[in-house]
Amino acid sequence: MVFVRKHLAECGSTNTEALAHLRDGGGPLLLSAARQTAGRGRLGRAWQSDDSALTFSVALPLPAELDLSGLSLAVGCSVADVLDPAGQRIRLKWPNDLFLDGAKLGGILIEAVPLPAQLRGVVIGIGINLLPLPPEADRSAFASGHAALQALDPAATAQATLDRLAPALQGLLADFRTLGFGPWQLAFSRRDLAAGQRVRVGERTGIARGVSTRGELLLDTDAGMAIVSAGELSLRLETSP
Structure with missing residues (x-):
């Protein structure tokens, strides 16, 4: 190529x-x-x-x-x-x-x-x-x-x-x-800038735990581990203004 x-x-x-x-x-x-x-x-x-x-x-x-x-x-x-x-x-x-x-x-x-x-x-x-x-x-x-x-x-x-x-x-x-x-x-x-930090993705918050083998965000929430695909989502660090 x-x-x-x-x-x-x-x-x-x-x-x-x-x-x-x-x-x-x-x-x-x-x-x-x-x-x-x-x-x-x-x-x-x-x-x-x-x-x-x-x-x-x-x-x-x-x-x-x-x-x-x-x-x-x-x-x-x-x-x-x-x-x-x-x-x-x-x-x-x-x-x-x-x-x-x-x-x-x-x-x-x-x-x-x-x-x-x-x-x-x-x-x-x-x-x-x-x-x-x-x-x-x-x-x-x-x-x-x-x-x-x-x-x-x-x-x-x-x-x-x-x-x-x-x-x-x-x-x-x-x-x-x-x-x-x-x-x-x-x-x-x-x-990974967000690893181990509390973050917000859309309406969900949790601790960022890295990504899957497909690049999906692993979000440790109060309800359990959520797998978030990129799509049209945006991640903001909770400590950001």
Whole structure:
């Protein structure tokens, strides 16, 4: 599996462009953009990006029957291992966020579209903050804080970071296609931001006890252990404002 790489100076959303590419019969693609004017995150949240962040999407056709459970967690593990190989500073918050030193560094958005011949087009959108916020920025807009990759790697640029991530993600997707999430369960547990903490997921609260072999959140509630799939749920640490 070889990805064609394409870079745009500006687009609405790399995920939107990548989904259209797959609908038109295109093959594996890694699409980056210097600026997004209509980017989006989970739960329909809109956001824009510029050269202060790295934004890109990986697109590929996969068998329709392939279980994508846990894919966002496996992608997060792969990204974190490249950027923080010592495993000391980047943590993962279920189901799709990367945190650096306790503040949000980036996020992952996975979307899919049905294709002919029993295939499904899968697009993985990734956004990573590169630069710190300017002094005049309204920090109240960042409920989970704002972390920049240059705090970890002062020389980090969008191109250099993408060059490091691309081969790792290509290998991850080849492995996930045959192995599913299971092999990444332990890797996620080592970076699990919420492990052992009281959290809220939708209307439920409990102690986060890691994830299953399918990437589902294990939530220890007063009524017993609940298994929560990612879907459209959002996890907030009870200690967060």
